[in-house]
Each structure stands twice: as C-alpha cells, then as structure tokens.
Amino acid sequence: MSTSPYLESIRNHIRLNGFSLRTEKSYLFWIKRFILFSGKRHPEQMGDNEVIQFLTWLSAEKHVAINTQKVALNAIVFLYKQIVKRELGELGFRRASKQRRLPIVLSPSEIAKILDVIKPKYRIIIQLLYGSGLRVIVVKFFWRVIKPLFSVHLLSELVLNNRSLNANVRNCKT
Numbered sequence: 001m002s003t004s005p006y007l008e009s010i011r012n013h014i015r016l017n018g019f020s021l022r023t024e025k026s027y028l029f030w031i032k033r034f035i036l037f038s039g040k041r042h043p044e045q046m047g048d049n050e051v052i053q054f055l056t057w058l059s060a061e062k063h064v065a066i067n068t069q070k071v072a073l074n075a076i077v078f079l080y081k082q083i084v085k086r087e088l089g090e091l092g093f094r095r096a097s098k099q100r101r102l103p104i105v106l107s108p109s110e111i112a113k114i115l116d117v118i119k120p121k122y123r124i125i126i127q128l129l130y131g132s133g134l135r136v137i138v139v140k141f142f143w144r145v146i147k148p149l150f151s152v153h154l155l156s157e158l159v160l161n162n163r164s165l166n167a168n169v170r171n172c173k174t
Contacts, residue, residue, distance in 0.1 A: 006042070007032060010083055017082075030075035043079055048089045051076055055091065106130075 007028060014024045035043065037057065038050050058064045058072055073091075080088050106114070111130050118126055128142075 010079070013082060026071055027075040027078055030072040031079050034072070034076055034079075043084050044086075048091060051080075051088060052091055 010031060011024060011028060014027060019027075031043075034051075034054050035041070037054050038046055041050075054076070055069060055073060058069050064072075077088060080086050115123060115126060
C-alpha cells in the first residue's frame, strides 16, 4: 500500500522524536482521516474551522468515545505544532459524550471452569493472564519474547508440575 510523501515525512518526524510505534500508528491514522475528511486539502491550507468541524463530526456523526476524540485531537495538535509550525486557536468543538464500557470480569469459579477445559500446554498463558492481571496485548508481547526461549512442551511441564500455581490461581479473589 503506497502512502503519501507528506505522511512519510510525518512518520519520520515521529520516529526521530522517539514516539512509540502505537502512537505513530495512531497519529498517522487520525492525521490521514482528518485530511480525507477535509477533501484531501493540505493541512497548511486549513485551520481552526476545519479542525473544529472534524472533531465535531467525530462526536455528532460517528459517535466516538471521549478518549477516541481526545486521541484525534492530540494527533491534530501534534500535526499543527510540530509539522505545520502553527498554533491552533481556541477550539470550541462538540465534545464526545459516549462513555467507556466497563470491562467484563470473570469470577474465580468461572476462571477455574475455563482452566479445567484448556489444554495443559496453553494453560500457563491463561494462568499468567488471570493471576497477574495482565492485558491480552501484554501477554501477546511477552509470548513473542518467551516462545523462542522455551518450548511449549517445557511450559506445559511447568504447569503440570506446579500444582500450587494452579491452586493459587483458582483461589485468587478479584
């Protein structure tokens, strides 16, 4: 997929400033969406009014969550401060009102039922996730690091030989 030279220059600026890869992807997504929303006009040709229209559109038409709108705002402020080298004025846009959804939390008995049906070679991953409160994305990252170091066989042996770990996870209170 080809990308514009302008977006590539923004990507390079973000990388040179040491932003995380997730921030880079997020900012580029929102900057591109802002440009497309504005009819592919260059950000230097746009100003406060277009930013206000975009952020209001996200809230009124797309019904995005509050934090989603904040990320879009941060990306656009970054674009104008760091790339275009121009300050945005007072942005009186409609704020998003959609609240975050609360996460679904399983009870210890529900987790015990799940652990009972999971194959032993995968059980340690689920035990780490639940027992330490890690998010799925963190476990995926660690799994990429751990997998080359340990075979799945070794991990399953750790689970089978460590009954206390199984008992601790089942007795864990949330």
